[in-house]
Amino acid sequence: MNVCIVGTGYVGLTTAAVLAELGHQVYCVDQNHDKIEQLNRGYIPIYEPNLKEIIEKNRDRLTFTNGLDLGIKHASIVIICVGTPSLTDGRTDLTYIQSAIDHLALHIDSYKTIIIKSTVPPGTTEQLYIQLLEKGVPNHLFSIVANPEFLREGSAIFDMLHADKIVIGLRPDDQRSLPIMKSLYAGISCPYVITSLTGAEMIKYASNAFLATKISFINEMARICDAVGANIHDVAKGIGYDPRIGPHFLQAGLGYGGSCFPKDVKSLEQVAHSQKITPHLLQAVQLINDSQVNLYIQKLQQAVNHLSDQTIAVLGIAFKPNTDDTRHSPAEHLIRKLSEAGCIVRAYDPKAKLDSSHQPNVTQTDTLQEAVEGADILIIATDWQEFQQLNWREIKARMNGPIVLDARNCLRRQDIEQWGLQYIGVGCG
Numbered sequence: 001m002n003v004c005i006v007g008t009g010y011v012g013l014t015t016a017a018v019l020a021e022l023g024h025q026v027y028c029v030d031q032n033h034d035k036i037e038q039l040n041r042g043y044i045p046i047y048e049p050n051l052k053e054i055i056e057k058n059r060d061r062l063t064f065t066n067g068l069d070l071g072i073k074h075a076s077i078v079i080i081c082v083g084t085p086s087l088t089d090g091r092t093d094l095t096y097i098q099s100a101i102d103h104l105a106l107h108i109d110s111y112k113t114i115i116i117k118s119t120v121p122p123g124t125t126e127q128l129y130i131q132l133l134e135k136g137v138p139n140h141l142f143s144i145v146a147n148p149e150f151l152r153e154g155s156a157i158f159d160m161l162h163a164d165k166i167v168i169g170l171r172p173d174d175q176r177s178l179p180i181m182k183s184l185y186a187g188i189s190c191p192y193v194i195t196s197l198t199g200a201e202m203i204k205y206a207s208n209a210f211l212a213t214k215i216s217f218i219n220e221m222a223r224i225c226d227a228v229g230a231n232i233h234d235v236a237k238g239i240g241y242d243p244r245i246g247p248h249f250l251q252a253g254l255g256y257g258g259s260c261f262p263k264d265v266k267s268l269e270q271v272a273h274s275q276k277i278t279p280h281l282l283q284a285v286q287l288i289n290d291s292q293v294n295l296y297i298q299k300l301q302q303a304v305n306h307l308s309d310q311t312i313a314v315l316g317i318a319f320k321p322n323t324d325d326t327r328h329s330p331a332e333h334l335i336r337k338l339s340e341a342g343c344i345v346r347a348y349d350p351k352a353k354l355d356s357s358h359q360p361n362v363t364q365t366d367t368l369q370e371a372v373e374g375a376d377i378l379i380i381a382t383d384w385q386e387f388q389q390l391n392w393r394e395i396k397a398r399m400n401g402p403i404v405l406d407a408r409n410c411l412r413r414q415d416i417e418q419w420g421l422q423y424i425g426v427g428c429g
């Protein structure tokens, strides 16, 4: 099939690579000229495991262009993957979706299946359908489908090729789209959840809200564990064996970040408010998450006399491992707070780059060793695999002070303490 992808960011590029791998001809459109120019030069603008390899392997099935008209001309399927960031009040900014739909309306002259893969608030896709009609696109020339994406950054290609489900939201009168969607994803073996447009949109929000809730739940349990002297690792393991709870997403730490959970939980909260519902649970989830970094700054303040005198090595800048994405990264938030507290911060990350707006007392080092050299405190802020395999004898020799804050609970206490270092974890002393 010929497919046009509008928005060549994390989701668009991954979708393009996977669909090309499945044998489709894919036209990738983005309004960002630099991005398209880079892609045409063979440079992949994001770090995502296996993405570069899969794009190179399928290069003859991929076209990168700024021209939506070219993509639309060739493709009968148009997948919208543009960003849907937060507005300042927490509602979703639909400007990019709106502009993609406006452009699309100008170019449709044969039947298209328009797939909304971007995460949008319930009711949006139906509104987009109405807008296309109002812009003069006759209803026999298009169908619109809500098909949210559930990939995780850092394992995006794997997640798409091995999806646990494909969610498809259809309009009640749409008899055409389901077989098209099944052909599009032929080669991915998983259950289909067929629902209404709003049902599909809600599944995406509920999924992210539930996962964020699990994280805030375990972080709250970690606070209580610290107070009563229990170990959160044991608690997570103990509850995780119960199949009704499950072992996943129970890793206590600095809280959730990234381009999805913070904005989607906020957006769902706003959707509830707009329906005169007070979303008590969503509010609590965010309250816990938003206070997690401060809590660990306070713990450091209690551990040293004057935090402002400290030189701190922060290992990790990305919001999670295996990505260079720093959007809403708790690690970056922590670095900013330490900088505001007057500390000298030396940050290191294998892939992510620090935002240039940081203060002069914050530097990013090229190597982990440079970050650690002479540090009073070392903090693990992102649980990259390479931080879990450190030589702590060597680290101890390089450091000036004894404190290691494992803010992602990814180290073994005894590995640290055996060299005379002081271990602080999350919910485990």
Ligand SMILES: NC(=O)c1ccc[n+]([C@@H]2O[C@H](COP(=O)([O-])OP(=O)(O)OC[C@H]3O[C@@H](n4cnc5c(N)ncnc54)[C@H](O)[C@@H]3O)[C@@H](O)[C@H]2O)c1
Binding pocket: 006, 007, 008, 009, 010, 011, 012, 029, 030, 031, 032, 035, 081, 082, 083, 084, 096, 097, 099, 100, 117, 118, 119, 120, 149, 150, 151, 152, 153, 259, 260
């Ligand atoms: N990042 C993820 O892990 C993830 C996972 C699932 C769902 N989502 C959802 O998918 C959507 C995209 O997320 P992302 O992280 O890929 O965003 P992104 O910011 O990385 O990419 C969006 C791209 O769209 C382009 N764009 C914006 N308006 C355009 C237009 N009118 N025409 C052409 N291109 C346009 C931008 O230039 C950018 O390259 C969001 O709704 C997000 O919530 C993201």
Ligand SMILES: O=c1ccn([C@@H]2O[C@H](COP(=O)(O)OP(=O)(O)O[C@H]3O[C@H](CO)[C@@H](O)[C@H](O)[C@H]3O)[C@@H](O)[C@H]2O)c(=O)[nH]1
Binding pocket: 119, 149, 150, 151, 152, 153, 154, 208, 211, 215, 248, 249, 250, 251, 252, 253, 254, 255, 256, 257, 258, 259, 260, 261, 319, 320
């Ligand atoms: O037990 C856990 C699991 C995750 N996190 C943190 O939660 C955030 C999000 O992690 P993750 O969900 O792995 O990454 P994302 O790439 O943001 O993926 C989420 O957001 C995407 C965008 O909507 C969805 O498609 C995915 O299904 C959903 O997992 C990161 O800061 C993690 O460090 C924890 O603190 N503890």
